[in-house]
Amino acid sequence: xxxxIMEVNAxxxxxxxxxxxxxxxxxxxxxxxxxxxxLLLSLVMKSARDIYHxxxxxxxxxxxxxxxxxxxxxxACSGCPGEANPGHREPQPEPESVEPAPEDPEGCDGEITExxxxxxxARQSRKRRGKASAAPDFLPSKRARLEPGEERYAAxxxxxxxxxxxxxxxxxxxxxxxxxxx
Amino acid sequence: xxxxxxxxxxxxFSQVKGAIDDDVAEADIISTVEFNHTGELLATxxxxxxxxxxxxxxxxxxxxxxxxxxxxxxxxxxHEPEFDYLKSLEIEEKINKIRxxxxxxxxxxxxxxxxxTIKLWKISERDKRPxxxxxxxxxxxxxxxxxxxxxxxxxxxxxxxxxxASPRRVFxxxxxxxxxxxxxxxxxxxxxxxxxxxxxxxxLEITDRSFNIVDIKPANMEELTEVITAAEFHPHQxxxxxxxxxxxxxxxxxxxxxxxxxxxxxxxxxPEDPSNRSFFSEIISSxxxxxxxxxxxxxxxxxxxSVKIWDLNMENRPVETYQVHEYLRSKLCSLYENDCIFDKxxxxxxxxxxxxxxxxxxNFFRMFDRGHRRDVTLEASRENSKPMQVLKPRKxxxxxxxxxxxxxxxxLDFNKKxxxxxxxxxxxxxxxATTNNLYIFQDKVI
Numbered sequence: 001x002x003x004x005i006m007e008v009n010a011x012x013x014x015x016x017x018x019x020x021x022x023x024x025x026x027x028x029x030x031x032x033x034x035x036x037x038x039l040l041l042s043l044v045m046k047s048a049r050d051i052y053h054x055x056x057x058x059x060x061x062x063x064x065x066x067x068x069x070x071x072x073x074x075x076a077c078s079g080c081p082g083e084a085n086p087g088h089r090e091p092q093p094e095p096e097s098v099e100p101a102p103e104d105p106e107g108c109d110g111e112i113t114e115x116x117x118x119x120x121x122a123r124q125s126r127k128r129r130g131k132a133s134a135a136p137d138f139l140p141s142k143r144a145r146l147e148p149g150e151e152r153y154a155a156x157x158x159x160x161x162x163x164x165x166x167x168x169x170x171x172x173x174x175x176x177x178x179x180x181x182x
Numbered sequence: 183x184x185x186x187x188x189x190x191x192x193x194x195f196s197q198v199k200g201a202i203d204d205d206v207a208e209a210d211i212i213s214t215v216e217f218n219h220t221g222e223l224l225a226t227x228x229x230x231x232x233x234x235x236x237x238x239x240x241x242x243x244x245x246x247x248x249x250x251x252x253x254x255x256x257x258x259x260x261h262e263p264e265f266d267y268l269k270s271l272e273i274e275e276k277i278n279k280i281r282x283x284x285x286x287x288x289x290x291x292x293x294x295x296x297x298x299t300i301k302l303w304k305i306s307e308r309d310k311r312p313x314x315x316x317x318x319x320x321x322x323x324x325x326x327x328x329x330x331x332x333x334x335x336x337x338x339x340x341x342x343x344x345x346x347a348s349p350r351r352v353f354x355x356x357x358x359x360x361x362x363x364x365x366x367x368x369x370x371x372x373x374x375x376x377x378x379x380x381x382x383x384x385x386l387e388i389t390d391r392s393f394n395i396v397d398i399k400p401a402n403m404e405e406l407t408e409v410i411t412a413a414e415f416h417p418h419q420x421x422x423x424x425x426x427x428x429x430x431x432x433x434x435x436x437x438x439x440x441x442x443x444x445x446x447x448x449x450x451x452x453p454e455d456p457s458n459r460s461f462f463s464e465i466i467s468s469x470x471x472x473x474x475x476x477x478x479x480x481x482x483x484x485x486x487x488s489v490k491i492w493d494l495n496m497e498n499r500p501v502e503t504y505q506v507h508e509y510l511r512s513k514l515c516s517l518y519e520n521d522c523i524f525d526k527x528x529x530x531x532x533x534x535x536x537x538x539x540x541x542x543x544x545n546f547f548r549m550f551d552r553g554h555r556r557d558v559t560l561e562a563s564r565e566n567s568k569p570m571q572v573l574k575p576r577k578x579x580x581x582x583x584x585x586x587x588x589x590x591x592x593x594l595d596f597n598k599k600x601x602x603x604x605x606x607x608x609x610x611x612x613x614x615a616t617t618n619n620l621y622i623f624q625d626k627v628i
Binding site: 011012015018022030031032034035036037039040043044047048051 | 269271272273274276297359360362378379406407408409411428461462463464465468515518519521524
């Protein structure tokens, strides 16, 4: 890998890591998630991710069929909730839209109750399923719970992810449950 | 220094309001500054939900010795923190915007808004009180009726001036997203409020309903690509308003065209310079403020690095672009990490639309003289706050050898930011808000 590409790669990874930690931090901000800020964060993450992937593409396929080294490098990123995923074997994900779309206060509970606002009658589900997924491992899944048969995360998620994961599942719980703030 | 009508403008320190100590209480952070239509009153809103109104008292009317002072006129708690139980969300009490209504009678009216609720406040003076009630003692207790043997009518006697603020209307529950703008229409009957995805039209007398006039929410939130960042009514045409977006576009809408103004009448957009492309291009092109000129022929937009003036008759590019702090372009990654890249700077016009002003970091603020093609950087600091002390222009050294009196980019204090500034509607008096202080500067010769 050329030095220039490595540098761009490293920069993209760093920006992704910073963005993810900002996204998680904004969940606990007073006044709730800010749509504008979340949108800008996701745009930066998309840019960084696109550049990261295109720089990986330009270096060619991995040697000897081994796991791409960037997966391990992602785990080492500070603040980055990268998890080890032995099952992942995808070298070139297709460029799909970034997962962390801003949370929608109006219909945020698509998992549990039907999201009438965003319902599209005859569309194919755009939610990704299974292991051959487009989203890289270092981006958190939008889902609060695991799909049956889908093991995207190792059994023991890393440090900061525990808390973030807890927040994720809390907010995805039914709106009927009143969550006391203090 | 900038040239104004009748010679060079020299900005002098006039006053500073707010606590001196460096330890800033979060509630004291100023979040909005606005002169009323005559410039006699100056309102500020803060993070703690309070509104403080200053009134101008003129000590010497005659130029060149014109002196005025702004003193506290009224202070009140406009908004309190609230909790939305349905969504488990706290609603901040921070005042996002204040807009004055034009004065119609003895009282003054202003609109103040937090993220979710707009309130109409009446500020009125009381300088007389009734005395000599027939049935009541002075302290309000009712007299024993048997002791009353004659009739007397209360008279109004002078008292110390009391300024009362009372909420006359509360416009609530119309915004799902966070309100970023309010703007009073030139018809003096309606106003608009804008959040990230929608703009509503209200009648000042009616609080239980509003008209949705713009809705950019996509059917599927995953397809969201832009949000509304600011909106304003045209100063004279009551059917026209503009709204800016996070993508750097401005849409001008005509309410006569249709009830829902999702289709714009004009779209103002400048093509991006491909050589400036970076990870952060989208963030820095997001417009943080849009303001019509007083004459209604132009509008100004502020994005992270620049101020642009648009002619309403030309949509494909601005007629003027001013770089506020171009030296930050190479620092965008650090500014992203420390969150400064998300700062929303405002901008304002002077009374005759010849000069525009906006804030920057290190408590610097910038003025651009459109006619003379000159600009100046000034600083709001306690060090330059002797009465009528003339402000010295500042200069940032972008690179290379730093000259004496220049400040290098790396020594700028990014915690000291000026986001809110206001210009008196007629005179060369400006109000500049640092984090928790309000500075008032005036031209040496008014």
